[in-house]
Amino acid sequence: MKRKIVVTVAPVCHVGKPVPEGSKNPLTPEEIAADVAACAKAGASMVHLHVRDLTGEQTFDMTQFSRTLDLIREQSDIVIQGSTGGLSTLSLEDRSVCLSEPRVEVASLNMGSVNFGESVYINTLPEIRYWAGRMREEKVVPEMEIFDLSMVETCSKLADEGVLDRPMSYNFCLGKGTASNLSDTPRNLQFMTALMEPDGHWGLNNDSMKDLHFLGLAIAMGASVVRVGFEDSFYYEEGKTAPTNAFLVEKLVELVRALGCEPATPEEAREILGIKKLRG
Secondary structure, eight states: OOEEEEEEEOOOOOOOOOOOTTOOOOOSSSHHHHHHHHHHHHHOOEEEEEOBOOSSOSSSSSSHHHHHHHHHHHHHHEEEESSSOOOOOHHHHHHGGGGGSSSOEEEOOOOOOOETTTTTEEHHHHHHHHHHHHHHTTOOOEEEEESHHHHHHHHHHHHHHHSSSSEEEEEEEEEESOOOOOOHHHHHHHHHHSSSOOTOOEEEEEEEEEESSSHHHHHHTSSSEEESSTOSEEEETTEOOOOSHHHHHHHHHHHHHTOOOOTTOOOHHHHHHTTTTTOO
C-alpha cells in the first residue's frame, strides 16, 4: 500500500500580510467554507483555523468561527484543527477558546517562545501546561508546534510530567517568515527529526515558502503531515502565486503522488493523528 500523507490547509492569511494581485484571501464564513470545501475536494484532509472576526483579526468571540464550521460540515468531513496560537493581546484563556467548540478535533500547541519581528511571541511553560490540560479535558489531540531545537525536548519534558500523552504529534515550523524560527534547510530538518521520540509522527509548515520543494523533502524524509495555505505562503513555484488555496492543495497533491504516496482521506487522517472519533 502507498504511504498516506495528511494534507493540511491553513486558508486565511494574517492581518497586515500583503495579498498578491489575483489571489483571493477568504474572510467571511461563507468564503472560508467554500474555500475549504474546494480544498477537501482537491485532496486536503485537515484544515487549520484561527478564531477570527470578519476583518481577519483574532478574537475570543466564537460567532463567526462556529458559523464557519456549520458551513464546512454541510459540505465535508475534513478534520478541523483549531489554533491556540497567533501573535495577539488575547489572554491564555481566550487564545484557547476554540477548544470549547465540539467540532474541533486537533489543536495547535506552541511549545515555546520566539522573537517575532521586533516583538516576542510568548508561550511560557505554565501557559503550555494550561492549554495542554484544556485539550485533554475536551479530548482534543494536540499538535506540538516546534520553532527551534529546544522545543523538541520540551515535548519530552512535558510528556514525562504527564502533561502530554505519548505518542506525540510534532509539527516543525521552518522558514524565513516573521517569527525567528529556524531556516528551511535540510540540515535543520534533520536535526529536528533526530531529536523527536521514535514512536511519534511529524509534519512540516514551511513558513513564507517560495515553492514546494521543502515540503517534498519532508515527505521523502518520512513526514506524515504537510501544510499549505495563505496563512503560510501564496507561492507554489518561484515567482508564481496561487489564486486560491485549492490551487495550492492541487499542486501539493500532485507532488505527494509524484513521490509515490497518496493524500489521506479525512478518515485515514484521523487514524494517523490518533483521533478516536469524529467530534460534533
